[in-house]
Amino acid sequence: MENKRRAFIKTAMIGAISTSLYTPEGHSLLKPRIQSGATILFQGDSITDASRKRSSEEANMPDGLGNGYAFLAAGKILNRHASKGLKIYNRGISGNKVPQLMERWQEDCLAIKPDILSILIGINDYWHKRNGNYQGSPEEFYEQYIELIESTKAELPNLQLIIGEPFALKDVKAVDQSWFPELERYQKATERVAERFGATFIPYQKIFTKALATAPGSYWTTDGIHTTLAGSELMAEAWVKALK
């Protein structure tokens, strides 16, 4: 028994090490490459959902991709990689936290068998707790997120992963200074999840903060959380750059 247990631990550790050393040559090699015939899946909450039509489940359908960053990024990718026969899906659902992703993961992720999976989650994990509608902590959020990705990688070992940082722009409606620094703990958790799995991390908070030099938060979001068209395009451009 002891030998078996040791062997198991050793295997598990090697697995962990090989994950963390996924691309020893450096961050640039972490960028996902779009192979011919690849399936790309956008997952997340309302920012990703963006009023997508639930009945439009087929790949690459404008109404099925919503009117947010996923649609805009999909347009760029489908245009630039026209010869590759890509399939792009959006399965974001408004209000979702990591536990809701877990509940619907078999149908809304694993069954789709994505080659590239993009996740943007976390703002509700913080926001709903703040509202008193959810019990949770940054630590639990991190653990749940890790569990979600581990179970996904077990099923889809060649998955290329893109993790987006949840973001909020203060002084726009719902969002004020009191959101920080607690939200930053959730943001940091997503960065650590990305690091742990050698995933591409998109620092949306930083990207929006930089954009504030050009136009106020109300130009990029309607309420500090949900993006306007300009904000969605800002995200889509960052998303596409992550794949170059």
Add this chain to the structure above:
Amino acid sequence: MENKRRAFIKTAMIGAISTSLYTPEGHSLLKPRIQSGATILFQGDSITDASRKRSSEEANMPDGLGNGYAFLAAGKILNRHASKGLKIYNRGISGNKVPQLMERWQEDCLAIKPDILSILIGINDYWHKRNGNYQGSPEEFYEQYIELIESTKAELPNLQLIIGEPFALKDVKAVDQSWFPELERYQKATERVAERFGATFIPYQKIFTKALATAPGSYWTTDGIHTTLAGSELMAEAWVKALK
């Protein structure tokens, strides 16, 4: 009387000359520039309409801009010119020909007072005639289009104009070789309208024909006429380039 008439003719001729010599230095100067506070209006038929929500009339609203090239182009423009406080509208309506634009022009163009007006019209002027649902000719189309722009320029003398070429991709559903060369006479008419008013002309037929080297017509359009997301993005990129 004779003197007055001569004076009128002279004035009219100078007007015509100054229109045709709008930018004597060359085509590059014809490209519209986006000024701070500019209002941009997309007009046309179903390609422009793209399922836009009629009740969403305010500027820059994702659902009000539809899910076609107008939305995608608006996203790029709003992002790249974030400090300018631009207002972008879509008033394309499925099935429209030039006569339908004329009927609703006061409300759906002049009242909006665009600084930049983008028009994509003509495919129904050909298609509906082909179907036997409309009487018309390329010559009438040209004359009607000229009348539309002349009345617009009279009201909005500083208008910057972008005219898109109607297009069709053969061997995709409805469209076959029999569409050509008759359709080309309508296409040529739009190019002549653009030349006459010193407008920017976007040669969509050429752009799509070039794209066929990468993927078939069914990748860029659903039926030879209406664009897929990839086709809409192709148009949006060309549209934005026209403004650079």
